Amino acid sequence: MDLTTFAATSAEPTGFTAWVISVMEALGxxxxxxxxxxxxxxxxxxxxxxxxxxxxTASQGNMxxxxxxxxxxxxxxxxxxxxxxxxxxxxxxxxxxIAAKIPLVKISDIDRTEAWFAKHGIKAVFFGRMIPLFRSFxxxxxxxxxxxxxxxxxFxxxxxxIWNTVFVLAGYLLGQNWYLVEEYAGLFSRAVLIxxxxxVAAFIAIRIRNNRRERQLSEAPTVRLxxxxxxxxxxxxxxxx
Numbered sequence: 001m002d003l004t005t006f007a008a009t010s011a012e013p014t015g016f017t018a019w020v021i022s023v024m025e026a027l028g029x030x031x032x033x034x035x036x037x038x039x040x041x042x043x044x045x046x047x048x049x050x051x052x053x054x055x056x057t058a059s060q061g062n063m064x065x066x067x068x069x070x071x072x073x074x075x076x077x078x079x080x081x082x083x084x085x086x087x088x089x090x091x092x093x094x095x096x097x098i099a100a101k102i103p104l105v106k107i108s109d110i111d112r113t114e115a116w117f118a119k120h121g122i123k124a125v126f127f128g129r130m131i132p133l134f135r136s137f138x139x140x141x142x143x144x145x146x147x148x149x150x151x152x153x154x155f156x157x158x159x160x161x162i163w164n165t166v167f168v169l170a171g172y173l174l175g176q177n178w179y180l181v182e183e184y185a186g187l188f189s190r191a192v193l194i195x196x197x198x199x200v201a202a203f204i205a206i207r208i209r210n211n212r213r214e215r216q217l218s219e220a221p222t223v224r225l226x227x228x229x230x231x232x233x234x235x236x237x238x239x240x241x
Contacts (some may be wrong), residue, residue: 009191016045020053028063035076040079040136043050047135055171069165076129076160080139087143095144099121114145117188121147122155129159130181 023031032054039045054072058065092114099110117124121142128138142152174180 004222017049017053020050021057024054025062027082029055029067029071032063032068033071033078036072036075037079037082040076041082046132047163048132052168052174055168055173056175058168059172059175065168067212068172069161070170071240072164072168073157076164077157078158079136080129080156081153083136083139084143084147084149087140088146090140090144092144092146113141117141117145121145122151126154126155126159129156130163135163148172186192 020035022036026036031049035045035050036047036054039047039050051072054068055065057063058068063071096107096110099105100107121131125138125147126143128134139152139156
């Protein structure tokens with residue numbers, strides 16, 4: 001039975017999902033790696049769909065499950081390196097200049113971010129590869145801060161290997177029910193998205209409040225005190241018991 005027809009009996013893939021299946025049918029592991037590389041460059045493409053489909057394709061004999069894991073991990077690394085290169089090309093000075101023009105963002109925010117990344121960059125790259133939305137974006141600050149390329153490649157590969165293995169194996173074991181992975185993973189992705197939106201909203205609210213307070217203090221009238229000369233006599237105040 002044709003792979004697309006077989007998948008359609010349960011999940012009825014259409015549109016993007018059908019295209020992913022057709023590419024993996026035609027190219028096997030390299031096709032899976034290519035699509036995952038694109039997913040890194042264009043985050044709206046969901047890895048929660050691509051990786052289980054790679055496992056499903058492997059379960060149908062179009063490639064081995066080990067091949068699916070290795071090719072998708074290679075694709076993750078290629079996509080991450082491309083974004084790292086963009087960050088490195090952009091550079092620290094341009095990034096700071098751009099940030100300075102963004103409303104409500106201060107240079108001190110960039111300084112704190114740089115300090116945090118200098119201390120936790122390796123962990124951010126490793127664990128960031130296993131968090132939706134941040135999977136791709138974490139490569140940009142690594143490039144801007146010129147993290148050692150070998151270190152970046154190593155921890156990107158390790159984090160991607162874990163993430164890809166979980167989803168590819170899930171798709172492989174579930175077979176024609178691969179879409180169940182997407183449903184449950186989608187809950188996690190939405191939770192991350194909601195958390196990110198709430199965090200940004202809280203940042204904006206706090207920054208607007210602080211800016212308003214600073215403006216009120218700067219506009220408040222000042223009281224000038226008379227100058228006291230050192231030569232002026234002092235008046236002794238006795239304690240009353």
